[in-house]
Amino acid sequence: MDAEERELLAEALRGTMTATPAGAALDAALAEVGWEDLLAQEPEVAVPLVFSLLGETGAHASLVNDVLLAAAGQPVGGTVALPYAGGRQVVWERADAGGDGGVLDAALPLRAVDPDAADGGKAAADPVALAAGRRALGWWLVGTGRAMLDLARTHALDRTQFGKPIAAFQAVRHRLAETYVALEGAEATLTVAEDELGCLLAKAAAGQAALDAARHCQQVLGGIGFTAEHALHHHIRRALVLDGLLGNTRELTRQAGALIRAQRAAPRLAQL
Amino acid sequence: MSPTSLVPAGFVPPVDGKTATVEEFRAAVRAWLDEHAAGLAKPADHSLDAEVAQLGKVRRALFDAGWMRYGWPVEAGGLGGPDVLRAVLGEEVAARDLTDATNYSLVEVLAPTMISYAKGELAAEMLPWLLSGREQWCQGFSEPGSGSDLASLTTRALQREDGAWVVNGQKVWTSLAQYAQRCVLLTRTAPGHAGITAFFVDMDTPGITVRPLRTMHGVDEFAEVFFDDVVVPHERMLGKEGDGWSLAMDLLPYERSTCFWHRITYLFTRLDRLVADADTDGSEPTATTDAAVGAAYLALHTVRCRSRNTQRRLAAGANLGPETSVDKILLATAEQLLSNTARDVLPGVIELADSDWRTEYLYSRAATIYGGTAEIQRNIVARRLLNLGKD
Numbered sequence: 001m002d003a004e005e006r007e008l009l010a011e012a013l014r015g016t017m018t019a020t021p022a023g024a025a026l027d028a029a030l031a032e033v034g035w036e037d038l039l040a041q042e043p044e045v046a047v048p049l050v051f052s053l054l055g056e057t058g059a060h061a062s063l064v065n066d067v068l069l070a071a072a073g074q075p076v077g078g079t080v081a082l083p084y085a086g087g088r089q090v091v092w093e094r095a096d097a098g099g100d101g102g103v104l105d106a107a108l109p110l111r112a113v114d115p116d117a118a119d120g121g122k123a124a125a126d127p128v129a130l131a132a133g134r135r136a137l138g139w140w141l142v143g144t145g146r147a148m149l150d151l152a153r154t155h156a157l158d159r160t161q162f163g164k165p166i167a168a169f170q171a172v173r174h175r176l177a178e179t180y181v182a183l184e185g186a187e188a189t190l191t192v193a194e195d196e197l198g199c200l201l202a203k204a205a206a207g208q209a210a211l212d213a214a215r216h217c218q219q220v221l222g223g224i225g226f227t228a229e230h231a232l233h234h235h236i237r238r239a240l241v242l243d244g245l246l247g248n249t250r251e252l253t254r255q256a257g258a259l260i261r262a263q264r265a266a267p268r269l270a271q272l
Numbered sequence: 273m274s275p276t277s278l279v280p281a282g283f284v285p286p287v288d289g290k291t292a293t294v295e296e297f298r299a300a301v302r303a304w305l306d307e308h309a310a311g312l313a314k315p316a317d318h319s320l321d322a323e324v325a326q327l328g329k330v331r332r333a334l335f336d337a338g339w340m341r342y343g344w345p346v347e348a349g350g351l352g353g354p355d356v357l358r359a360v361l362g363e364e365v366a367a368r369d370l371t372d373a374t375n376y377s378l379v380e381v382l383a384p385t386m387i388s389y390a391k392g393e394l395a396a397e398m399l400p401w402l403l404s405g406r407e408q409w410c411q412g413f414s415e416p417g418s419g420s421d422l423a424s425l426t427t428r429a430l431q432r433e434d435g436a437w438v439v440n441g442q443k444v445w446t447s448l449a450q451y452a453q454r455c456v457l458l459t460r461t462a463p464g465h466a467g468i469t470a471f472f473v474d475m476d477t478p479g480i481t482v483r484p485l486r487t488m489h490g491v492d493e494f495a496e497v498f499f500d501d502v503v504v505p506h507e508r509m510l511g512k513e514g515d516g517w518s519l520a521m522d523l524l525p526y527e528r529s530t531c532f533w534h535r536i537t538y539l540f541t542r543l544d545r546l547v548a549d550a551d552t553d554g555s556e557p558t559a560t561t562d563a564a565v566g567a568a569y570l571a572l573h574t575v576r577c578r579s580r581n582t583q584r585r586l587a588a589g590a591n592l593g594p595e596t597s598v599d600k601i602l603l604a605t606a607e608q609l610l611s612n613t614a615r616d617v618l619p620g621v622i623e624l625a626d627s628d629w630r631t632e633y634l635y636s637r638a639a640t641i642y643g644g645t646a647e648i649q650r651n652i653v654a655r656r657l658l659n660l661g662k663d
Contacts (some may be wrong), residue, residue: 153658168663170647173654180653183599188577201573208570254559257566261551266543266569270580272294272356272363272533 001045004107010049017059023096023109027060035063036077041072043132046188051136054155055143056150058234060108063095064133064245070133072123081113082133085251089115105237131199134246138190138206139201141242145183145206147211148235152176152217155224166220175216182209192270197259200252201269208251210239278349278400280336284618287355287568288341297357301339301364308333312370320491324408324451331405332380334361340403348387349400355530356587362534366541373538375448377531381523382409389510389519390472398454410452410475412443412497413520420648423517423612429469430457436507437471439479444457445642449475449482449495457499458516466472468516469605479503489634495581525592527643528599529536530580535603537575539610542632545571546610549629550617561617568613578602594656597649604639604646609638611636 001009012033018131022230030050033083033115038046047067066076084090093109103110123129156167166172186209188203193202214236218225225232243249260266287300296562304313312330315322334340336358344350353663358380366373379402386395389391401407402597418425425439430624438457449455461469479502546568550561578599586592611633615622640646654660 084536156660165661167660170651170663173658173660173663174647174650175648176658176660177601177653180596180658184595184598185574185578185602188581189574191581192577201570204566204570205574250563253570254374254563255566256569257556257562257564260543260563260569261547261562264544264547264551266540266547266572268537268540268576269573270576272359272580272583 006045006049009045012054012083013050013053014057016268017053017057020059022059022061022107024039024094027063028059028060030063035190036066036245039066039076039185043067043070047132048139051139052143052146054143055140055238056147056236058147058231059143060238062092062109064136064202065092065094065137068129070131072126072129074123082111082124083130083246085248087115089113091246100262104235104239105241108238110241127196130216130246131196132194133201134199134252135190135193135244138186138193138202141203141206141210141239142183142186142190144235144239144242145179145186145210148210148213148217148232148239149176149179149206150259151232151235152179152220152232157223159222172220175220178186179209179213179216185209195269197256197267198269200247201256203246204252204256207239207243207252211243211249214239278335278404278406278534283336283338284293285338285351287342289341289351289357292353292357296340296358297353297361298364301361304337305364305368305370306523308337309368312368314370316600320493323372323375324448327375328405328408330365330370330376331403334365335400335404342405344383344399345387348383348395349403352391354546356583359530362530363537365589366534367536369538369541373534374531377534378411378447380408380526380534381404382411384526385470385510385519386472387513388522389470391507394472394507399497401453408448408451408494409454409456410446410497412446412448412449412455412457412473414443414445416442416444420645422520423465423468425458425468426461427457427459428502429461429471431461432493432503432507433513435506437497437504437506438505439471439473441499443499444459444485445496446482446492446497447493447495449497450484450492455497456510458520460512465517466514466659468520469514470519473502473504473508477502477504481501488533488637489631491631491635525586525596528596529579529586529592532579532599532603533605536579537605539572539607540576542614543568543610546614547615549614549621551614556617560582564613568606568610571602571609575599575602575606594652597644597652597657600644601646601649601653606650607636607639 012163016033020026049145059237065079068080081089081091081096083127091111091113093111095109097107097109099106155170157165159166186205189205193199221232224230287297312333314326331340338351339361341351342353343355347354363377382397386399400410415425429437431437455472455473455475456474459469461467479500481498485494535540555614582599614629615633621627622633
């Protein structure tokens with residue numbers, strides 16, 4: 001796929017995500033535009049594109065199931081019990097959220113399941129599948145972070161205090177710069193995420209960047225960012241929930257540390 | 273003096289720089305470094321004199337074998353081939369801890385400047401002296417009154433009737449000036465950014481006084497340099513009158529690509545050492561140490577990924593610009609986090625033992641100051657990458 005084709009595909013996907021209600025309807029609409037074939041044939045294009053767009057548009061769909069299933073060599077379209085932070089497990093239903101209020105991001109059709117009773121199945125136990133899932137969620141988290149940065153940047157330019165836009169104040173500018181740097185760094189780790197460790201580190205970096213974005217952008221947005229009428233809180237909820245899925249940044253960072261201490265050397269994954 | 277006069281008689285290039293892949297070049301460099309490991313090993317003497325002597329020795333050996341000349345143009349005494357070959361060589365040198373990575377990488381900012389701006393045969397004549405380790409060069413940019421605001425510099429150059437220039441003023445933070453035979457010097461010849469002019473100055477010219485600065489980490493690698501009626505021939509002007517600011521800006525991409533790659537390689541060797549040292553301590557719960565070490569690794573991995581992508585963009589012919597401030601922020605942050613982690617997981621080592629970790633820790637405090645402060649980098653990101661307008 002060349003750059004122009006990729007651009008066209010991105011536009012089509014963005015259109016689908018903004019025009020279709022998130023959840024089951026978006027699952028169906030993405031199936032319509034060929035998500036399954038794209039995932040099977042060009043996962044290295046499909047995953048970064050689709051998942052970062054989910055983040056940027058604020059949409060959601062249950063595609064992480066497909067990413068794990070496809071990587072495990074199983075038929076896509078079903079669900080997998082997914083590891084969650086703290087030794088928990090969840091299922092990402094292929095239906096609309098029931099709105100039972102259990103999950104911080106109530107729009108997501110996530111259901112906690114008993115980790116002792118749940119059968120994670122082959123996909124969730126397969127390290128290759130887990131790595132693929134973490135990489136996909138990493139792209140989503142970076143997209144969510146970029147959505148927050150965009151909201152905060154717009155606000156900083158529009159909002160006037162002391163006779164000038166608050167974007168003119170260095171304290172505000174530096175928070176936004178910090179957010180941008182974290183997101184760019186995380187994206188770089190995603191471009192290098194090939195093996196298990198690379199995907200683990202990329203998910204950790206992306207989770208951290210999204211949490212940094214939430215913190216800085218909410219502060220820049222001030223009072224309006226704390227209201228339900230502003231879109232920011234949707235993205236913050238999403239970042240927090242996605243960070244926990246397949247291991248949160250804190251857990252993954254600790255695992256990376258344990259690994260290099262056991263190996264007595266830190267792998268250099270990025271090569272010229 | 274012709275550039276080839278420094279090349280050993282009967283020299284045959286070990287590989288073809290234009291056709292060798294990165295992997296082939298790396299394998300050949302590794303084999304050579306392994307073969308010559310004993311002769312290149314760092315001496316036990318940690319003094320700066322010994323370090324600079326070692327730097328000269330390593331460069332000389334790499335130059336004589338040809339490795340140091342790859343990635344530099346043939347017209348300037350190099351052997352040609354892409355820039356990335358220099359990143360690979362520096363990575364292998366840093367990975368073996370043969371020299372201080374920062375000092376080794378000074379070539380990366382000095383040589384491109386000469387190639388782009390020196391008049392006539394000057395670059396071809398002088399560069400081999402630098403690359404072969406026979407000379408050290410320094411960079412006279414910062415001044416006591418001009419740090420972050422470099423364009424406000426006041427070291428003055430006035431042209432005499434015979435065409436030569438007379439320089440008066442003071443530079444500071446000039447790395448290795450006390451060892452340098454030459455200096456790439458920024459001076460003021462007129463007001464404003466367009467009034468900055470660069471010269472290539474011989475450090476033994478009468479009127480130059482160098483005074484090393486005692487730094488916090490105990491290594492006198494920076495110096496103050498005083499210029500009192502120092503006469504510089506007109507032919508030693510780099511570029512034209514007023515080109516100094518562009519010269520300073522043009523070297524940023526080199527500083528932020530190949531130099532950073534070398535520095536990151538060096539920091540990974542220190543992370544490996546931290547992992548080894550941390551094992552023997554055992555004064556805190558394993559999970560706590562794992563988390564701290566993991567965070568340092570994640571930060572270093574992140575900047576390495578970013579820098580790899582920057583190298584690839586450079587190789588693809590991209591012009592590097594303000595986005596390299598992201599690399600700079602990630603690197604400075606990772607470097608300080610690594611030293612902070614060392615202090616955390618090796619309690620007392622920095623305070624009570626005169627170890628390498630103490631030097632590392634203290635030196636890392638400067639990472640957010642040199643090469644453009646953390647605040648200046650964030651200003652650049654805000655202004656140029658986020659388009660937030662003027663502050």
